[in-house]
Every structure is written in C-alpha cells, then in structure tokens.
Amino acid sequence: MKPISAFLIAASLLTAAESNAQKQTLSFSDPAAAKRLEVSLVNGSITVKTHAAKEAIIEGNVAATQRKQPPPGMKRLDTGLPGLGSEQTGNTIKLHAIHKANVTIWVPAETALKLNTINGGDIIVEGIAGEIDTNNINGNITLTDVSGPVVAHALNGKLTVSLSKLDSGKAMSLSTFNKDVDLTLPADAKASVKLKSQNGEIFTDFDVTLKGAPVVEESKKEPPASNKNSSPRTRTRTVRFEKVSYGTINGGGQEIQLTTYNGSIYIRKKK
C-alpha cells in the first residue's frame, strides 16, 4: 500500500487551472504484472491513450471556470482543493475528482480500465488491450481499436465500440438507454449475440444467423366481471412486444449482449 498524496497533484493542478493542463507521472509498483487504472469523475471527461512507457502519465485540467477569482488585493491559498485525488494500491492507480475536471491518461496498452463519469463529458479510449469496464450517465462512450473484453453502459449517451480483435474468452455486454449502441467487429470475428432494442432497430453488414424469430407477446386484459356484457370496443387492450433476438456471427463464439431502450443497434464489419 503506497498512497500518493492527493495534495501534490491537486497543487500541480491549481497552477494548471489558470494556465494549461499539467502532467503528472505515476508508476505501477510492478510493471511486469497486471496493471489497472480506475477513474471516477462526477463532472468531466476521461480520455485514455496508450504509450510505450511502463508508467501512467496523467494530464488533468480542472476547468478555470469552476474557480473563483481572488478578490482585488487578495491571493488564493493553495490548500490542495479542489482537484484530482489519486491513490495507488499495488498495481492499481485510482483517480477521482468531485469538481469539474477533464483528464487524459497515457498507460501501457495492456492496462485494465474502470472508468466512470456522470456529467459533462465523454469517455474516450484508444488502443487498450486490457479489460474495460466503463459507465457514463450523460455523455458518450467511444472505445476505438480496443481488444480486451468490454462491459459498458451509457445511460443517455451513445456507445461506440470498435474491436481490433475478439478472442478474450470473457463475456461482453454493451448497453444504453436513449442512444445507439454501435459495435464494429473484425470481419472474421466469431460471436454469439443477444440483441435487445425496445424501441429501435438493428442493423448489420454481417451475415447474422438468427435463432428463432423475435418473441412477440400479446396479452388482452379482460374487463371486470361487472362489465362482461359491455361491447368489445370498451375493453382495455395491452399489446406488448418483447424484442430479444439471439444470433450467431461466423458460426458463433464469444458471447456479446447488446441492449438499448430507445436507441438502435449497429453491428459493423471492420473495413
């Protein structure tokens, strides 16, 4: 256990706020072992990119608009807040911020990621080969050229995932509520998909073999006994469509579940 002072980063970010973003380097305690990065923001965007170095470089930008200007003749005392907190336990680096903060982090490609934000920004990941677990409430999630298993949920934003390979053996699941789920797979990817879009549609340029037709359920609500003789026109009628489809791509393989409520689902062949 080696906690790294949040104060240091916060202090460096204080100066960064007024000028430009400031960089901070954190090392994983065992560069050869499995590495993990967890970022949890309330308000801001998270971008993760890869580099050849063994450590993590963090570029944080606490928005200047969030800071009060010192009254005339006064100066700000640097108390270490607001800013970005960080802590390191073994090979896991954790970053968190309550105030508006946009962060960009460079890590080795095989780092596993857990990224969460709520407001005011997107989550963008490029080139990561580790497992990705990510959640964004009001922004988009865009994962490009990733090759680890992905479990992602974007409640009100769009979820776009492009996989450079698919052979992790772990299950994948992508879900949104309001916007589209857009997944790109290598042309030879073998996958067993479970697709569910309540109000949207499903598009693909793969030959997806569907198992059985989508289930369509219809239930009629019978009128109360006292109304038994009323005309059929006054009956309450509820029609429900349960839209779950199971299918296979290239004969089936890795399990992938795609779920959305109001969005559509796209499964694209990587060109």
Place this chain on the structure above:
Amino acid sequence: MNCDAAKERMSERWLHGLDESRRIELETHLAACPSCREESTALNALWQAMEDVPTEEPGRQLRAGFEWMMQAYRMGVAESSVRKRIAAPRQPLWQLAVASLTLVFGLVAGHLYTARTQDQATIAQLGVEMKTMKHLVTLSLLRQESAGDRLRGVSFSESMSATDDEVLSALVRALSNDPNVNVRLAAFDALTRNPASPSVRKGIRDAITYQESPLLQIALIDWAVNNKDRGAMDPLRQLERQPELHPAVRVRLREAIRSFQ
C-alpha cells in the same frame, strides 16, 4: 488459505488458469492439506476424463442405423443362400468370406453394444459430476472482480439444466448488489428464464424499489406485468413515489399500475 477458498481456486484454475501468486498459494495449501490434495487429484482425473468423452453419445439414430444395416445384411445373406445351392459348391471361398464376415460383424456389434452401455454409465456419472462442477464454477465466477467474468458466471448458470437454490440466490444477490448495471441486467434475464420460485419472486420484487438504472427498472416493471404478479404492486407504488424517476420509466410504470387495476 482455508479449504473452501482452495476449492474455489481449483475450479478457477480449470476455468482460466491462475497467475503465479494465486497458483503458489493454492499449491502451498494442497501440500499441507491431504483432503484438498485428494479432491484436487480427483478433479484433475475428472477433467481429463471429460476431455476424453466422445462428443456425441450413441443415440437412437445410431441404433436405428445399426438395425437397418443388420436387416439389410440378413436379407443379403438370405438371398445369397438361395443362390448358394448352385453357387456354393463351386465357390467355397465365397462361403468362407460370408462366414468370417458374419463373425466379424457379430464381434463388432457385440463390442459396440457393450461399449455403449459402459459409455452410458460413464456419461451418467460424468453428468452428475459436471453439474457439481458447473455449480462451483458459476458461484466462483459470480464473485470475481472483473465484470466480464461475472457476466460469464451468469451465462454459465444459464447452461445448467436445473438451476439449484444456491446459484439462484447468488443470481438474486447479483441482481441486487452487483456494481455493474450490465451484470445486474444479465442476472435478471437469467432469473426470469424459468418460472420464479417464491424466494426469487421476492428478490425481484425487492429489486423494483432500489434499482436505479432505467433499463432495469423497465425490465422489472415488464416482468411484474407479464407475470401478473400482484405482490409487486407495493414495490411498484413505492417506485412511483421516487421523484427523480426517468420520464420513460414513469410512463411505463403508470401503464403497469393501471393494468393491475
């Protein structure tokens, strides 16, 4: 490490291997604990045996095919015996061939039949052990740190022919406590594949009041409506009182409550 943890780790090892430190921990425990060592040896043998099992078990079709061949052969023999009155004296070689063919055929058929009954016993035995294995693997996966592993645990549970109570309660726990919304969603799907037992019903009704994800809230509301679950009425009303409910969820919820009235 205690014995329970060691057993879990054995299944984990078969599932996706262990990293160096976890493997050493397990081996240290095995070296010190005779009963776990014995269990580990038995499991190794079981997994080896499962790899050796033929992928298809001899079924009815094979039997039918065999009978058909036998019939065809008998007819062939009958036909040739008619001709034999003339042909046999001149072709003793042919006779010998028929005789040896019958012998070979009998031997093969006999062997196949015995092998088949033995295989069936082995398969039945393996079936039981496989079930225990799946049970262990599911429970172990559902406790992993990685969301992808926990999702696999959920789909493993779906591959079990009859989901036992322990796995069901692990799935209910996942539905209520899992930090990942996608895992909760998958656990809910798995729980509702079969008609819910009273305890599962209770777990799902409880979930209605505290699930915060609109995707799950709507799935739960739909479940209550489709199953005409009157016991879900109170939780649904409680949900309706939540001020920050997503508009789409509120619409669905009102529809649902109306449908119960």
